[in-house]
Amino acid sequence: MVESELAQLNDVFHALGDTTRRRMLRELSEGEKTVGELAAPFEMSLAAASKHIKVLEKAGLIRREARWRSRVCYLEPGPLASAQQWLKQYEHFWTERLDILERLLREEDASKTPNREGDDP
Amino acid sequence: MVESELAQLNDVFHALGDTTRRRMLRELSEGEKTVGELAAPFEMSLAAASKHIKVLEKAGLIRREARWRSRVCYLEPGPLASAQQWLKQYEHFWTERLDILERLLREEDASKTPNREGDDP
DNA sequence: TTCTGATTCAACCATATTGTTGAATGTAGC
DNA sequence: GCTACATTCAACAATATGGTTGAATCAGAA
Structure with missing residues (x-):
């Protein structure tokens, strides 16, 4: 099987x-x-x-x-769906990447404001 | 390219x-x-x-x-993401299938009502 | 049945893939 | 420098892949 x-x-x-x-x-x-x-x-x-x-x-x-x-x-x-399913195992590798990028951009943005770090409500 | x-x-x-x-x-x-x-x-x-x-x-x-x-x-x-992207073109074939199934079930359900055929506006 | 059109089969060729083994390379440590 | 280790290269063999051509098959129309 x-x-x-x-x-x-x-x-x-x-x-x-x-x-x-x-x-x-x-x-x-x-x-x-x-x-x-x-x-x-x-x-x-x-x-x-x-x-x-x-x-x-x-x-x-x-x-x-x-x-x-x-x-x-x-x-x-069907088999295309299986292939996509297989690739889905790895999806977090690029979505995580985008998350990291987004977080970095937010941090960069935060550093430009006069607010202290970790001030975000 | x-x-x-x-x-x-x-x-x-x-x-x-x-x-x-x-x-x-x-x-x-x-x-x-x-x-x-x-x-x-x-x-x-x-x-x-x-x-x-x-x-x-x-x-x-x-x-x-x-x-x-x-x-x-x-x-x-990256290339895994490209492959997934390519497969995504075909995604509607299996999601649509589910939609069709759902619609068929709804139609079947509707045919049990006293309405005539071709009554749908 | 015979003809016609659509598709597949069979045989063949060139090249690519996947594995082997033994030699070669490159780097860290003595 | 020499040694040891990790990895790759080179040459080879077996099999798979992707293409060709011409014959074979097979269903429907005449």
Whole structure:
């Protein structure tokens, strides 16, 4: 279980580590698209685009569904949420930073006023 | 600029797409560590661990600093924030889902009332 | 059934990644 | 200077990745 979740996270981040695939996700965020439509903007063969799509699918980021005479892809946001969840562990590293910055600015500001330190109500 | 930012995002996601490197980041989130300390938990040569550290460094996720007779690594949270920023674009897909679910439940509830269809102004 | 269009498969190539080992480097202390 | 320690470099091998091309598949229209 845990093993496969780690593997899934590997797949998700790996899938996101490529500009082509991130652009594909962006396209899909605007709505469903066939493989052909998804491949069109890229200067590569359809087969190559199909491989990228397969990587996204393996990561669970998209699904393919047979519809009419082509296959429609659509976004599956769950794994993106997992990735964000993982990053959230580290969120305090930058929010804390902003807090420190803010506190420093307040202290600097306080030092310009004639008031003593620690006078803030 | 944009080019290099995209490349950076590639590097960041690529770096995150490996369990060893994510564990290293986790270790560093608890404080600075030398290369040796960072490598110790893993069943691989020091040279291999050093390569992983280099990947993290290339992505800007950590920095190495010469200190005393060894090198100390510490977390650089900026790129993690960028990754989270990127994922934030898609956040509405899962928050919206909850909204949709809520709306469906409300509609279902409304359909139980004696009002006709299409009555909504 | 046959034709057509959309997509995938198979084989192949170039390059990148991840690991190994042994040598090389750099720094602190004797 | 020499020694010891920590880390990296160099060379190598195995495997993964990302691309190509041409054949194969598969569903719907004629």
